[in-house]
Amino acid sequence: MTKTNSYWDASVEALSRSELDALQLERLKQTVQHASLSPFYKKKLGDVSEHLSSLQSVSDIRKLPFTTKADLRNEYPYGFLSVSKDELVRLHVSSGTTGQATAIFYTRADLETWADLLARCMYMAGARPGDTFQNLTGYGLFTGGLGFHYGAERLGMLTIPAGAGNSKRQIQLMKDFSTSVIHIIPSYALLLMPIMTEMGIDPRRDLSLRLAFVGAEPYSEEVRRRIEDFYGIRVFNSYGLSELNGPGVAFECPEQTGMHVWEDAYLVEIIDPRTLEPVPDGVYGELVLTSIKREGMPIIRYRTKDLTRIIPGDCPCGRVHRRLDRMQGRSDDMFIIKGVNIFPVQVEQVLMNISEVGNNYVIVLREENSIDTMIVRVEVNDRIFVEDMRQLQRIQKKIAHELRGELLVTPMVELVEPNSLPKSEGKAIRLIDERKK
Numbered sequence: 001m002t003k004t005n006s007y008w009d010a011s012v013e014a015l016s017r018s019e020l021d022a023l024q025l026e027r028l029k030q031t032v033q034h035a036s037l038s039p040f041y042k043k044k045l046g047d048v049s050e051h052l053s054s055l056q057s058v059s060d061i062r063k064l065p066f067t068t069k070a071d072l073r074n075e076y077p078y079g080f081l082s083v084s085k086d087e088l089v090r091l092h093v094s095s096g097t098t099g100q101a102t103a104i105f106y107t108r109a110d111l112e113t114w115a116d117l118l119a120r121c122m123y124m125a126g127a128r129p130g131d132t133f134q135n136l137t138g139y140g141l142f143t144g145g146l147g148f149h150y151g152a153e154r155l156g157m158l159t160i161p162a163g164a165g166n167s168k169r170q171i172q173l174m175k176d177f178s179t180s181v182i183h184i185i186p187s188y189a190l191l192l193m194p195i196m197t198e199m200g201i202d203p204r205r206d207l208s209l210r211l212a213f214v215g216a217e218p219y220s221e222e223v224r225r226r227i228e229d230f231y232g233i234r235v236f237n238s239y240g241l242s243e244l245n246g247p248g249v250a251f252e253c254p255e256q257t258g259m260h261v262w263e264d265a266y267l268v269e270i271i272d273p274r275t276l277e278p279v280p281d282g283v284y285g286e287l288v289l290t291s292i293k294r295e296g297m298p299i300i301r302y303r304t305k306d307l308t309r310i311i312p313g314d315c316p317c318g319r320v321h322r323r324l325d326r327m328q329g330r331s332d333d334m335f336i337i338k339g340v341n342i343f344p345v346q347v348e349q350v351l352m353n354i355s356e357v358g359n360n361y362v363i364v365l366r367e368e369n370s371i372d373t374m375i376v377r378v379e380v381n382d383r384i385f386v387e388d389m390r391q392l393q394r395i396q397k398k399i400a401h402e403l404r405g406e407l408l409v410t411p412m413v414e415l416v417e418p419n420s421l422p423k424s425e426g427k428a429i430r431l432i433d434e435r436k437k
């Protein structure tokens with residue numbers, strides 16, 4: 001592939017850093033001006049001309065206030081609107097996994113921008129017109145469904161709006177229409193594997209899959225490897241959140257070394273969540289995003305609660321749009337057990353490196369006799385004889401030992417049969433905290 005045809009939109013993807021900085025500053029100023037038309041930012045920003053004159057460079061964004069999920073909730077439903085209601089053409093509602101939902105609005109121009117961003121993401125990863133794209137995520141209020149759908153059509157792929165679930169039909173569709181590109185959440189990609197095996201389908205032999213766009217929930221490098229190995233495909237990490245349109249905020253390029261944030265549409269900051277001060281590149285902190293190409297509801301310095309870091313240095317692909325590392329999780333997902341801070345994805349990373357472990361697990365936190373216990377319930381893979389107690393004990397010990405090595409806490413490990421843990425077609429629930437609050 002030559003350099004020129006590896007870009008969907010070279011006018012923004014191939015900019016130099018200084019050109020991108022200039023574009024960002026201009027769009028940031030427009031955004032501040034435009035956002036001040038909304039009831040929320042009118043109150044929050046006060047005299048907008050003062051803010052505008054203080055913005056001399058992109059880093060001056062630090063002089064602007066943060067926006068939080070609580071602000072979006074308090075202003076539900078229309079407080080963030082910067083246009084009149086009759087200019088709106090779409091409404092999504094965020095999944096509300098951590099509290100009351102929030103409403104997200106799009107004008108026609110916003111939908112165009114969003115579809116272009118997703119087409120750009122998928123093109124960057126190698127999808128092309130002529131590919132058949134199967135979208136295995138929920139349609140409806142979840143932004144992953146329609147977001148990818150319109151992006152795929154924009155790119156020119158034959159698009160199958162399969163939605164989530166109905167696994168056997170999904171597999172049949174893949175076979176009948178030679179699906180080459182899929183969008184799927186990681187937990188569902190894992191759940192589909194035994195179903196394919198049960199149907200006698202070996203994806204490497206029987207299907208035409210080439211690429212998968214995988215995101216919407218945290219997953220480890222080990223899960224990426226499992227998906228790539230089983231399906232014989234390349235997996236690209238995809239990050240987004242409803243508050244900032246949905247997917248299409250950051251995406252991996254063929255180098256697969258972090259996700260480029262589309263900096264012509266989003267300003268990226270990483271802050272220390274305690275001091276709220278910026279952290280240097282390479283250091284983990286909370287991701288803060290500002291939309292700079294949005295009409296219906298611009299959002300300034302949104303505290304995502306997602307923890308990641310900027311990967312220092314240049315990407316060999318040539319794009320200067322900075323790269324985010326795999327999300328560690330949301331600050332809300334972190335749990336503390338025996339004084340140790342743990343993210344579910346750290347547990348996953350250990351489990352998925354153990355060959356006897358199957359594709360599903362759940363962490364249960366319980367208080368027993370005033371002592372916090374962590375139970376890791378793990379499906380064994382279908383090659384393990386669940387009747388062989390000695391073998392099970394050996395696996396149990398091995399898992400506990402590996403987890404202790406990584407987390408410095410010894411969990412109770414419970415092994416269960418393949419396909420016996422609750423399945424979810426949407427985002428997986430990896431943590432059940434039964435402790436008294």
Ligand code: AMP
Pocket residue numbers: 094095096143144214215216217218219237238239240241242243304306326327329330
């Ligand atoms: P929602 O707005 O309901 O679609 O959820 C967005 C949230 O999903 C983000 O704030 C992240 O916490 C999570 N998320 C989305 N994509 C990824 C990804 N690739 N890796 C980890 N977490 C993700």
Ligand code: ZN
Pocket residue numbers: 253254255260315316317318319
């Ligand atoms: Zn790159």
